[in-house]
Amino acid sequence: DHMGVYGYPRDNTPFETEAAENKDYTFFTHAYSSYTQTVQSLTYALTQKNQYNKIPLVDAYSIIDMARAAGFRTTWISNQSRFGIWDTPIGAIGSACDDQHWMNDYIGTGVQTKDYDSILVPQLQKVDPNNRRQLIVIHLMGSHVSYWDRYPHAGFYKYPLDQSKTRSKDQVMIDEYDNSVLYTDHVLSEIMNVAINHLHADEVMYFSDHGELVTQNPGHNADQFEFQMVHIPFWIYTSPEYQKKHPAEFAAMKRRKNWLFTNDMAYDTLMGSMGLTSVKYDPTCDFFSRKYDKDITNMMTMYGNIWLREDVKALGTNYKNQ
Ligand SMILES: [Zn+2]
Structure with missing residues (x-):
């Protein structure tokens, strides 16, 4: 909801806005997270477990387990803490x-970083x-609170455009958040430069763990649920x-750009892209599979407690599954 490339009035995603015009990139317009918080959302995104199956989380294989078993070299690059309790x-x-x-x-209960996300690029x-057979996961800090700690002010303190005006506290939060999105867009441009020109990556998938309600008391607390928190x-x-080697998958990607997707299906979608379709793979949760069977009648968020169809305003009329 705060990204220029998705129709937000501020142009705070110059790299992505340009990328969206390039056929090598496909921007999906109706994606949701499965939960409003980092750990819950990512445990489902990165493992077999999702809102649509009954696999107990303790028995669920991770995308890393499966990639390694298939002989992929796996790399994890993170700007989020390994030991913080969250x-x-x-x-x-x-x-x-x-x-x-x-x-x-950092070890503790907060969300702290010493360094901005561009520190990940040299890694x-x-x-x-x-x-040619590898899976790399990059975990950005992105726009997590506190927004003003997430970007270097030099070069990225773009909003407010008129800095002489007095702003409400809500507007200050919005400006800080939008600046953090502008910086993430820059980090993504640096990542894509390395991914394309150095690694010659076959595929790069980008999604966020959850959204954010940007107000004076910002956040993504599950007990004050708003759909903005899962956009x-x-x-x-x-x-x-x-694209040449996988024409059917590429065509499905383009055809389904306005379909509904929840990020707990990232596991099966990645499995399909990596060609790991024989075990621990559910094609009905692979966004580009012919057997993908999720739509407005059965899709959910908040770990299966809220129907996506309740988000009528944001769905508009241009979403489509099947
Ligand atoms: Zn998060």
Whole structure:
């Protein structure tokens, strides 16, 4: 809801706005998170468990387990804490990777960073491009509170455009948040530069763990649920070589850009993209599979407690599944 590329009036995503015009990128317009908070959302996104199956979380394999079992080299690059209590289950998933770069050693209950997200880019540069079978996970700090700690003011303190005017507290929060989105857009441009020109990546998938209600008391607390807290960006880059090799998947991507998606299906969608479709894979949750069967009648958020169809205003008329 605060990204220029998705129709927000401020142009705070110059890189993504341009990328959206490029056929190698597909921007999905109706993506939701499965929960309003980091750990809950990511444990479902990165494992077999999702809102639509009955697999107990303790028995669910992670995308890292499956990629490694299939001979992929796995790398985890994170600017979120490995040991903070909010992040521990995610730390456990990342700790299974062959190579790990944890740039944030904060231990505690807060969400603190020493460094801005661009610190992750040199770590990506270290990955060997000659290995053609690998999975790299990059976990950004993004726009998590406190927004003003998430971006360097030099170059990214763009809003308010008129800095002489007095602003309400709500407007200050909105400006800070929008600046943090502008900075994330810049980090994404740096990541894509390395992914394309150094790694020659076949595919890059980007999504956020959840959204945010940007007000004076900002956040994404589950007990004050608003749909803005689960509206997320979701886009995919595929290389021209990959598109040639997987024409059906690429065509499905383009055809389904306005379909409904929840990010707990990232696991099966990635499994499909990596060609890992024989075990621990559910094609009905792979967004680009012919067997994908999720639509307005059965899709949910908040761990299956809220129907997406209740978000009528945001759905508008241009969403479509089937
Ligand atoms: Zn989060």
